[in-house]
Amino acid sequence: MDTQHDNALAHALAAIPGPVPPSGVIHIVIPHTNRFTVVGNHLAQHAGLSLVAIGIGVHIQSLPAGSEISIKTLAARFPEGEVKIASALRELEAHGYLRRTRVRLAKGRVATRTVFCNQPGAVLRGGVVPGAPGAPVVGAAVRNPAPAPALVREHLRATGPEPARVPEPEPARVPEPARVREPEPALVPEPEPARVPEHIRVREPEPTAVAGARPAPIRLPAPTAPKQPRRPLPHPHALTPERRQAASALLADLRRHAVELVLSEEAVEELVPGVAAWLERDATTDAIRHALTADLPKxxxxxxxxxxxRLTAxxxxxxxGVHDLTAPRRAPVPPFQTCDGCERAFRSHEPGHCRDCRAPYGEAA
Incomplete structure (x- = not known):
């Protein structure tokens, strides 16, 4: 069969306004109406970042505020491994795009707060005031578009003393003679959908989440080794009132020997059968107390x-018992006898002849 020539691309190139470059990439620009993110060329064309870091930076900038961007979450989303993703996040953090701090939450929990700045150069120069037109907005995907001054000040403190770490110059001052400047979106009329054939249109991927809504949780692969079930607490064969009282008193007295072991009444009632099982096996109270209070974690x-x-393990x-500890009895050994024929010694319960003398005398073996 002959090669099929499709002239639809030629018609699309003819509709591009302005001169077409003789070599290099040619852009077919179709203005977006929904589901798009504005990314600066200082990130997309950064000379000091790797391609993985640039891609992760663009992906983080396109996510709504509150999305999970930990290393394990990104490794489950993309084919790159955790080592490469962690290295890319460190690159973004070194160039001022990313800021990760550990904060203490309620009930003693510690969490990592991640702040992403789309223009670290503008923040370092200090020429943009938070809240003014063109100012950096922290969490632009939040329904309330008001800026968060505390997070911006935190980012200024983190990146302000190191202005030399941003090597890229301003995008407007870099001459680009080989690049064809794209026309402004307001000056270029939107092409009619009928002029561009259906099979060459740039199709966006299917949306995975609604803009402004919380992303769907990513299910991480299950661990290979199944978790062993917890062993049950030992119980005695007969929980007598004496053993119950002794076990309860021993558990309540533990806080005198270790101040960390302060138990509630419900915990004491739950652990009483375990201590009673130790007492049933003739364990002394000192041995039980030492096993429960030794080498406590801090x-x-x-x-x-x-x-x-500890009561279970x-x-x-x-x-x-007494009979189990006695040594096994050996079989009785026959005493020595003197042979009546050759006067040799041999072992036998009764006197007589040895094995060699039995045949001539006709004795039974």
Whole structure:
């Protein structure tokens, strides 16, 4: 079959306003009406960033505020590994685009706060005032478009003392003789959809989330090794009132020996069967107390869980009985006898002849 020639691309190139460059890339510009992000050339054409860092920076800038951009989340989304993604995030952080700080939340939890700035050069020069026209807006995808001065000041403090770390010059001062300048979107009339054939239109990928809404959670691969189920707390064969009282008193007295082991009444009632199982196996109270209070972790967050684990994992075996400890008896050894024929010694329970003398005398073996 002959090669099929499609002249639709030629018609599309003819509709491009302005001169067409003799070599290099030729842009077919179709103005976006929805689902687009404005990315500066200082990031898309950064001379000091790798291609992976530029791509991750553009991807982060296109996400709504509040999206998860941890290393594991990006590794599950893209084919690059965690090492390459972590290196790209460090590049963005070194050039002022990314700022990661650890903050303490309520109930003692620690989280990582990530701030992305789309124009670190403007923030470093200090020529843009937050809240003014053209000012940097932190979290532009939030429904409330008001800027967050605290986050901007944090970014200024993080990147302000190091203006020399941004090597790229201003985009307007860099001469680009080999590049054909794109016309302004307001001056170029939007082409009619009928003039551009359907099969050469630039199709956007299918949207994965609605703009302004929270992105769908990315499911990470399940761990290869299944988690072992927790072993049950040991219980005695017979929980007598005496053992229950002794176990309860031992658990309540632990805080005298270790101030971290302060248990509630509910925790004591839950752990009583485990201590009673130790007492049933003839373990002394000193041995149980030493097993429960030795080498405590610092800080101890869940004392009841630690005691439950030690009562289960360190449970001693039952003591052996008296008959189990006696040495096994050896079989009785026959005494020595003197042969009546050759006077040699041999072992036998009764006197007589040895093995060699039995045949002549006709004795039974």
């Amino acid at each position: 800080p101890l967050r869940h004392p009841a869980r630690l005691l439950r684990h 360190l449970l001693p075996p039952p003591l052996p």
